[in-house]
Amino acid sequence: NNNSGLKDIPNAHFSAPYSRRWWLSIRWRKMENRSLIRLHRRLGPVVRIGPRDVSVNCIDDGVRTIYSAKFDKDASFYHALADQTGFMVTMIGNDEHKRRRRMLAHPYSNSYILNSQTLDRTLSRVSCRLREGMAAWASTGTSVDVYQQAKCCLLDVISGFLFGSENATDTLRDPSFQDDLTALAKAAGKNLHVKTSLAWPMNYFASLVGGNVPPDPDSRSRWEAWLTRVITDSYRKHPTKHSSTASLYDHFYDSFKIADPDMPLNDMASFIAVECDDHVSASHMGLGSLLSYTMYELSRAPDWQRALRKELLTLGEPSNQSLAHRLADLPVLDAVVTETMRTRAPCPGPFPRVVPESGCQLVGKFDIPGGTIVSSSAWALHFNPIPFPSPEEWRPGRWLEADKNTLAEMRKWIWTFGSGARVCIGTHFSMRVMKELLITIYTDYETFLDEEFTGNVEQEDIFSSSPLAGCIKLKFRRLT
Numbered sequence: 001n002n003n004s005g006l007k008d009i010p011n012a013h014f015s016a017p018y019s020r021r022w023w024l025s026i027r028w029r030k031m032e033n034r035s036l037i038r039l040h041r042r043l044g045p046v047v048r049i050g051p052r053d054v055s056v057n058c059i060d061d062g063v064r065t066i067y068s069a070k071f072d073k074d075a076s077f078y079h080a081l082a083d084q085t086g087f088m089v090t091m092i093g094n095d096e097h098k099r100r101r102r103m104l105a106h107p108y109s110n111s112y113i114l115n116s117q118t119l120d121r122t123l124s125r126v127s128c129r130l131r132e133g134m135a136a137w138a139s140t141g142t143s144v145d146v147y148q149q150a151k152c153c154l155l156d157v158i159s160g161f162l163f164g165s166e167n168a169t170d171t172l173r174d175p176s177f178q179d180d181l182t183a184l185a186k187a188a189g190k191n192l193h194v195k196t197s198l199a200w201p202m203n204y205f206a207s208l209v210g211g212n213v214p215p216d217p218d219s220r221s222r223w224e225a226w227l228t229r230v231i232t233d234s235y236r237k238h239p240t241k242h243s244s245t246a247s248l249y250d251h252f253y254d255s256f257k258i259a260d261p262d263m264p265l266n267d268m269a270s271f272i273a274v275e276c277d278d279h280v281s282a283s284h285m286g287l288g289s290l291l292s293y294t295m296y297e298l299s300r301a302p303d304w305q306r307a308l309r310k311e312l313l314t315l316g317e318p319s320n321q322s323l324a325h326r327l328a329d330l331p332v333l334d335a336v337v338t339e340t341m342r343t344r345a346p347c348p349g350p351f352p353r354v355v356p357e358s359g360c361q362l363v364g365k366f367d368i369p370g371g372t373i374v375s376s377s378a379w380a381l382h383f384n385p386i387p388f389p390s391p392e393e394w395r396p397g398r399w400l401e402a403d404k405n406t407l408a409e410m411r412k413w414i415w416t417f418g419s420g421a422r423v424c425i426g427t428h429f430s431m432r433v434m435k436e437l438l439i440t441i442y443t444d445y446e447t448f449l450d451e452e453f454t455g456n457v458e459q460e461d462i463f464s465s466s467p468l469a470g471c472i473k474l475k476f477r478r479l480t
């Protein structure tokens with residue numbers, strides 16, 4: 001019997017060895033990751049959730065094994081995630097993926113992100129706009145939807161980084177276009193068709209099992225028109241771009257050209273557009289969510305806000321290093337961000353992989369046959385009380401007080417961006433952008449809860465998660 005090794009694994013439900021129905025109903029009811037937290041606490045690090053489906057909740061002999069390059073992504077899951085499958089996140093075969101990743105990864109490397117002048121310019125422009133907004137909010141005592149404002153910041157940053165400052169959006173001043181993208185991200189039928197001389201199908205990739213809200217036809221056409229314009233403009237300007245003003249589009253274009261000099265223009269434009277579309281959506285929704293939750297947690301913890309500000313004021317001292325390089329010396333900021341990445345991971349999971357034909361062993365005792373679907377969940381890993389005592393509490397101090405070995409162990413469990421061969425390429429970008437925007441906010445302003453706001457700020461338990469209320473309201477006070 002091919003399944004003999006699976007028999008020894010604790011079952012999530014009595015029906016798990018025979019049918020996936022129970023588990024699919026949990027996913028359908030948007031309880032998947034919260035259930036995994038409880039199941040793993042009760043049944044240990046390896047749990048059987050279906051006839052050939054296993055959930056894994058430990059790093060050594062668990063996550064490290066199943067997220068190695070030997071394990072392919074599960075095609076049925078990833079193809080249901082997005083109608084468009086020709087981009088990196090949804091690529092299944094490891095060889096095809098490795099080639100694409102090599103072409104795209106360089107401008108997302110840490111050294112590139114730290115030294116990019118295009119990102120410097122984009123971030124200072126967005127910070128400037130944000131300061132204008134905060135000055136107005138603080139002086140009028142406005143209750144601000146910081147989730148919306150954070151999405152605006154992140155959209156304005158990623159659009160400038162991908163397509164150059166001249167093509168950056170300005171949604172902090174006019175959020176309507178950002179609202180369009182939020183509406184599209186919530187919609188189920190996401191296939192967009194952008195028509196230009198370079199024609200390609202687009203797909204706003206954000207939420208699996210989101211609502212089944214049909215996209216508003218106008219928001220769809222405005223998004224298509226914008227993408228068409230920026231991609232076409234980037235293509236036209238490419239031959240005259242200098243390296244100091246290069247956008248990511250320029251890098252991607254060169255990489256595709258080197259990889260296959262004879263690739264038809266339309267194909268190339270379409271590959272690049274679909275990748276960029278995904279990066280826009282990851283930054284807009286994923287980072288927008290993380291930034292606004294960080295502000296929310298700080299608003300509930302004035303002591304941490306004070307500690308953070310004290311640290312940020314040291315940035316006023318003269319230094320010959322750029323701000324991006326000085327981020328590494330801000331332990332309180334890092335603790336605040338890391339703790340929010342732990343408690344509010346925007347992509348809870350699970351991320352399913354297929355066990356290769358030769359099978360594998362988990363936690364040193366379970367032999368798992370080839371073809372089994374194995375997966376881990378960021379929320380289940382992050383709410384494990386062994387590495388993180390009182391896991392529900394947002395406690396940045398745990399990152400500052402732990403000794404060196406404990407800290408190294410805790411860091412291993414942070415899985416906000418996944419790990420291994422398919423780890424997120426946007427990590428360094430995300431960290432720099434998040435931290436610089438938090439510096440812009442908390443150096444001069446304090447945020448606090450709006451007592452009248454009663455919306456549910458808990459996260460929706462879906463693949464790309466956002467606050468259930470759809471907004472998070474805070475107020476601003478100027479400190480200087």
Ligand code: HEM
Binds near residue numbers: 278286287347423425
């Ligand atoms: C807070 C924000 C973000 C979160 C939580 C996040 C999370 C993740 C996770 C968990 C994965 C692994 C998915 C899997 O194994 O199926 C991933 C992959 C990926 N992410 Fe992100 N991401 C974020 C921001 C970004 C940004 C800003 C970009 C690009 C600018 C980006 C680009 C990608 C790409 C291209 C992949 C696929 C990598 C591959 O398959 O090799 N992400 N991300």
